[in-house]
Amino acid sequence: MVMGVIGYLYGLFTSNMMDIPLIKPLVDYLLNIPGINFIVALILWRPFFAIAIAPGLGALMLYLLWIVYFERKLTARVQWRVGPLEVCRPIRGLIQALADGIRYFFQEAIVHREAHKPYFIQLPILAFIPVLIPIMFIPAGKVVGIKSDYAIQLIVAFIALIPITIIAIGWASNSRFAYIGSVREAFMYFAYEVPFVIAVISMIFIYGSGNPYTAVEKQAIVPGAILNPIAFIVYMIAMLMATSRLPFEIPEADQEIAFGPFVEYSGILFGLVMTLAYEKLYIMALLFTILFLGGWSGPPIPILGDLAPVIWLVLKTVIAISILVIVRSIYARYRLDQAIRLGWSSMLGLSLISLVVCAAVRWIL
């Protein structure tokens, strides 16, 4: 019975396996060894690979290590400082984020007396659900978790769930700063969500479908950023607002409310909630790449086979984010009312114009 189930699963995995010519001899050799062949088949099963390795969890972790270091280093350079350096001097402190992560892991996680204890501990972990579910719908070439005609809409819907967990975290912390932070998070949510959704809708309208494959196909010649530059700008600003990057770092405001909703956290729990915004940025940037930058299309690399589109997608995303983080060192933070005014006036107006633009583009095409 058990052998039958394993045999069925093995057949399922091998029927939809990653085709990478570079490591094909090695994979063939490993598939002949009983026991290991099941694990290898699982890892190379396309849906599992998409969710657990790239563009899913593995790529997300590598991206986190890179972006935390890169952002600190870039800001430091613009501000005439050195930035992280001492952790590993020969590579100029590249593994700083890893060292921080290890430190968080072994630090004591304090739960203060006023906190709602079960929620306080659960919510940082629960917050990962809306972060990780969208990854299932993000395809990279043939590598995809769940194929769906409404993938883009689903990703937007799950991204919209993330602020709710953050507000819940602030409520569970039960402290003044966390309360102010959650209220600000809620206000920012109102400010960016409507223009963001309208920008995405206008792009879906251009491509005629919520299917990422159709979107990338339509961008074969001209990327979406040129098809609808206004939606591009609106999406970019909304992305900054949604992930509390610096010009809109209002909910987390280090200087006044000391990390806002996350003020009471310490240890590994703080490590989890601190990376939440970065993970949200990753998901939104993946969607950004698919909608505006041509997704996983790029010069074909025959030797990598199915891995090439994955590499192009992740590379485009990380480069887009790396360029985007420089705004942190250019602009000062907006006040809450200014940000909301921006969201409901200029951005809403621009997003409506982008709808008109997309109608024009569709008429031309």
Add this chain to the structure above:
Amino acid sequence: MIRIKKVELSLAERVKSHIDAITTAVKQAIRPDRITVEYPRERRRYPDIFRGFIVFDKDKCISCFRCAQICPANAIKMEFYDRYYPSIDYAKCIFCHFCVDSCPTGALRTSKVHDIAFKSLEEMHLHTTQIMKIPEIIREDKVTVEYEIKDGKWRLVRKKELDKLEVEVPPPVIKPRKAFCIEPENCLGCRLCVTVCPQEAITFDRKKAMIRINLEKCVGCGLCVRQCPMQILELKVVA
């Protein structure tokens, strides 16, 4: 009442200022004007007039005590070897370098050493033998950082060279001076000058009740001049 008006900028000006800010940031990100000096791997080049560790030259010293008397922090104490020489207590020293400025023969001079560690308070009192040369330093620096001002703009320049910590001071122009008694008739005969003279150049003539200065032994330190209660002694330039 002064009303502050909102600065009105046209769209073109706004776009221009945004572009300016972004280009500045990108320029700095690619080639930053980093102002952090990675001491001790890098060392700033200090000017020659930097007030650092004080180096003492025994051969030039004339034991005039001026450094000890001018020191506002009472950090300099004279120690007797064959003559009186200064010793510096760095627990008290405020690095005003009045002693260096007041030294008539240039026996005290500055250096660019500013990083010395002591294990205890007692150790901070450096004896004359310890201040005759700059202390032993392990040089970890390989780069010298220097401010360069050009066309009203400054930037930091890093050069792969070692800065010399010892300062070459041009010797001060010394006019030889000797002590003279200008009004011998007013002498009280207190013999303070005789007691104070480190060179034993002054003797007291009991018969005439007058002092006699041996000009060959006198080095012109001026201790007797400062000591004399009648202020009848004076340092005069000798040709």
